[in-house]
Amino acid sequence: MGVIIEGFVEASRLILTLDPEIVAITWLSLKVSVSAVVLGFILAMPIALALSFYNFPGKQFLVNIVNTLMGLPPVVVGLFVYLILSASGPLGFMQLLYSPAAMIIAQLIIVIPIIAAISYNSISSLDSRLKETAVSLGANNLQAMWLLIMEARKGIVTSIIAGFGAAISEVGAIFIVGGNIRFHTRALTTAIMLETRRGQFELAIALGIILLAMAFAVNIILTRYQARGIPR
Amino acid sequence: MKRTTLFVTVFSLLVVLGGIYAVMTPEEKILRLATTTSTYDSGLLDYIIPVFEEKYNIEVQIISVGTGQAITNGERGDVDVIMVHSPEAELKFIDKRYGIDRYCVMYNDFVIVGPAEDPAGIKGMNIKDAMGVISDQEAIFVSRGDDSGTHKKELKLWKASGMMPAGSWYLESGDGMGMTLQLASEKGAYTLTDRATFTFRKKTLDLEILVDGDIGLLNPYGIIAVNPDMHPSVDYESATDFIDWFKEPLTQQLIAQYRVDGEQLFTPLNGECIGG
Numbered sequence: 351m352g353v354i355i356e357g358f359v360e361a362s363r364l365i366l367t368l369d370p371e372i373v374a375i376t377w378l379s380l381k382v383s384v385s386a387v388v389l390g391f392i393l394a395m396p397i398a399l400a401l402s403f404y405n406f407p408g409k410q411f412l413v414n415i416v417n418t419l420m421g422l423p424p425v426v427v428g429l430f431v432y433l434i435l436s437a438s439g440p441l442g443f444m445q446l447l448y449s450p451a452a453m454i455i456a457q458l459i460i461v462i463p464i465i466a467a468i469s470y471n472s473i474s475s476l477d478s479r480l481k482e483t484a485v486s487l488g489a490n491n492l493q494a495m496w497l498l499i500m501e502a503r504k505g506i507v508t509s510i511i512a513g514f515g516a517a518i519s520e521v522g523a524i525f526i527v528g529g530n531i532r533f534h535t536r537a538l539t540t541a542i543m544l545e546t547r548r549g550q551f552e553l554a555i556a557l558g559i560i561l562l563a564m565a566f567a568v569n570i571i572l573t574r575y576q577a578r579g580i581p582r
Numbered sequence: 583m584k585r586t587t588l589f590v591t592v593f594s595l596l597v598v599l600g601g602i603y604a605v606m607t608p609e610e611k612i613l614r615l616a617t618t619t620s621t622y623d624s625g626l627l628d629y630i631i632p633v634f635e636e637k638y639n640i641e642v643q644i645i646s647v648g649t650g651q652a653i654t655n656g657e658r659g660d661v662d663v664i665m666v667h668s669p670e671a672e673l674k675f676i677d678k679r680y681g682i683d684r685y686c687v688m689y690n691d692f693v694i695v696g697p698a699e700d701p702a703g704i705k706g707m708n709i710k711d712a713m714g715v716i717s718d719q720e721a722i723f724v725s726r727g728d729d730s731g732t733h734k735k736e737l738k739l740w741k742a743s744g745m746m747p748a749g750s751w752y753l754e755s756g757d758g759m760g761m762t763l764q765l766a767s768e769k770g771a772y773t774l775t776d777r778a779t780f781t782f783r784k785k786t787l788d789l790e791i792l793v794d795g796d797i798g799l800l801n802p803y804g805i806i807a808v809n810p811d812m813h814p815s816v817d818y819e820s821a822t823d824f825i826d827w828f829k830e831p832l833t834q835q836l837i838a839q840y841r842v843d844g845e846q847l848f849t850p851l852n853g854e855c856i857g858g
Contacts, residue, residue: 437659437815445815447660448614448645529645532628544646547760548623549786 357555364556365563371533376560379537382450382524383517386457387465390513394462398469399495413470419463424456428523431456435527448529453537456523461513468512472505473498507576511569518565538564611640613820614661618731619758621665621803622646624778624847630836634827640820648758650729656680656806659813663821665805667731667776669857672804681806685825686855688837688848689802692735694793695763695780696721696772704772709796713743720751722771726762727754735801736774742798763787776801778847802856803848829853 364372401413433439435447435455446452476498484494499506521539528535530544538561545554621627622644631642645655649666656664657680665687666672675681694704694712702721704712716723717740725747726733740747753771755762759779766773767787780791793799805828807821827833834850841847 437813439658442659442815448643529643531643531645534643544623547619547758549760549764549783551786 353551354555356552358559360552361556361559365560372557372560374533375536375538375541375557376564378450378535379518379539379561380564382453382537383457383514385454386461386517387510387514389454390458390461390465390517391510393458394465394469394509394513395499397462397466398473399499401466401470402473402498403491403495416463416467416470420467422460422463423522424460424520425522425526427456427459428526431459431523431527447527448531448535450528450535452527453524453535456527457517457520460520460523461517464516465509465513468509469502469506472502472508475505476501504576507572511572514568514572515565518561518568611817611820613640613642613663613817613824614645615642615663615665615824616645616647616652616655616661617665618649618652618667619646619760620667620732620776620779623758623760624782625842626778626837626840626848629840630833633833633836634824638820638823638827640823642824648726648728648730649732649734656808659808659816661808662816662818663805663807663824665803667801667803668734669802669804669855671731671734672806675806679809680812682809683807683822683825684855685805685828686851686853687803687805687828688834688850689800689856690777690848691794692732692774692799692801693777693780693791694772695766695775695787695789696792697770697788698790699770700792701770702772705792707793709739709793709798710743712793713739713745716772717743717745717747720749722751722753722769723747724753724755724762724766724769724771724773726759727756728758730759731801732759732774732776739774739798763789778842781845781847782842800856802851804855 397416401409401416431452432447434441435444435452436442437445437447446455480501481494481498484497485491489497519539521543524535524537525540525543528537528540530536530540536544538557542554542557542561545551545557617627623646627644631644634640635642645652645661647655649668649671652661652664652666653671653675655661656675657678664681672681672684676684694709696702696704702715702719704715707715715721725736753765753769755765757765759775760783762773763775763780763783764787765771767789770788772792777794780787780789805825807818807825808816810816810818834852837848837850838846
């Protein structure tokens with residue numbers, strides 16, 4: 351119990367004094383995960399819309415695949431991205447391994463199926479007459495799509511929250527492709543792993559508290575959109 | 583509609599590539615070092631590396647893993663230089679032409695740690711007898727089980743004592759030295775550890791040193807550059823600067839000076855290799 355209390359004390363101290371290394375680590379975590387979620391959202395929405403808007407053979411199979419990929423083990427994604435980006439791998443010439451860009455790529459792969467699957471679910475569970483009515487009232491396809499997105503925005507924001515949660519708490523993949531390099535690719539989760547390994551439990555707990563606080567703040571911002579709605 | 587889909591696809595791809603490019607900020611000279619958890623987690627590298635960075639204006643990026651993974655990183659050309667502790671694996675790495683310019687930097691020693699009550703009664707024994715007694719009595723022993731330098735050493739010690747470790751008393755953590763010590767402490771078990779990591783960690787552990795000082799327990803560290811003939815993308819020039827810097831008397835002195843709780847963790851080798 352003592353360690354946990356000391357962890358809280360240490361966390362307050364690190365936050366209040368704005369310890370430069372901790373600020374850098376927190377900023378990197380935020381930068382990587384937000385980038386992955388923003389890019390993931392841009393890539394996942396077309397998938398979710400295509401699945402809910404069009405009927406084509408093999409659609410159910412595709413939906414099953416997207417749902418399954420939600421459970422992709424991050425560490426496997428990390429290994430896969432490592433082998434692709436390694437100097438001996440197919441994209442080795444890009445020299446992206448052990449960089450924040452590699453961490454974003456790994457998290458992107460984890461985040462896309464989560465956002466696509468949850469968004470698809472919330473769009474496809476809308477009343478099917480909604481689209482038909484809109485079209486019969488003279489809306490074109492694009493306008494109808496926009497209407498569906500607005501109607502399903504609660505679920506879509508939930509998908510972003512879930513995606514961000516998976517990204518910010520992820521450790522296995524970014525450790526393999528980022529290398530946990532100090533001042534360069536060390537994120538909150540990999541720092542927690544390192545400090546646990548080093549037996550610096552107070553510092554590890556403190557970092558965990560900072561991680562939670564940050565995730566909480568991001569969630570509050572996102573949930574505001576969910577409740578109030580986005581201005582049309 | 584098709585045009586919209588195409589537009590969305592192209593736009594998304596552009597954004598992704600742009601995002602990746604944006605975080606790929608151009609940097610100054612960088613040296614990538616894959617090393618073992620024992621040199622990094624014990625704080626030694628944080629103590630000495632800034633001196634090198636200052637002098638050569640090269641940023642050293644340290645990836646701290648087990649010896650097995652560090653060597654694989656070198657073989658794949660993902661790092662410029664490696665610092666590991668497994669003479670046999672180091673020589674194999676050089677034989678396969680992946681590594682060149684090996685320099686024997688320093689050593690510390692391995693010790694057997696266990697609970698203070700010492701249920702198997704191995705305190706003060708030589709390493710061969712101690713391993714035999716642990717195995718005979720099936721006292722709980724935690725192995726790294728991760729192909730690290732420490733794991734390789736442990737397997738060699740079992741072999742030398744004529745024992746085959748197997749059974750419910752033999753646990754493989756598959757983790758770094760710090761976590762393995764933690765596991766041994768929680769289970770009241772024995773384990774083989776390098777002295778540096780144990781000294782650094784002992785405050786949070788219910789373990790003490792029971793067997794040490796045996797010539798068979800020396801633990802030498804070597805530094806090896808990745809061969810640029812095998813991987814033209816590596817920064818051989820910086821790696822050479824790095825290895826040359828380790829040869830300087832001042833650096834060797836710095837290594838000897840590093841203390842945790844008043845204890846010296848590593849002893850300089852000045853290029854004299856032991857155990858191959």
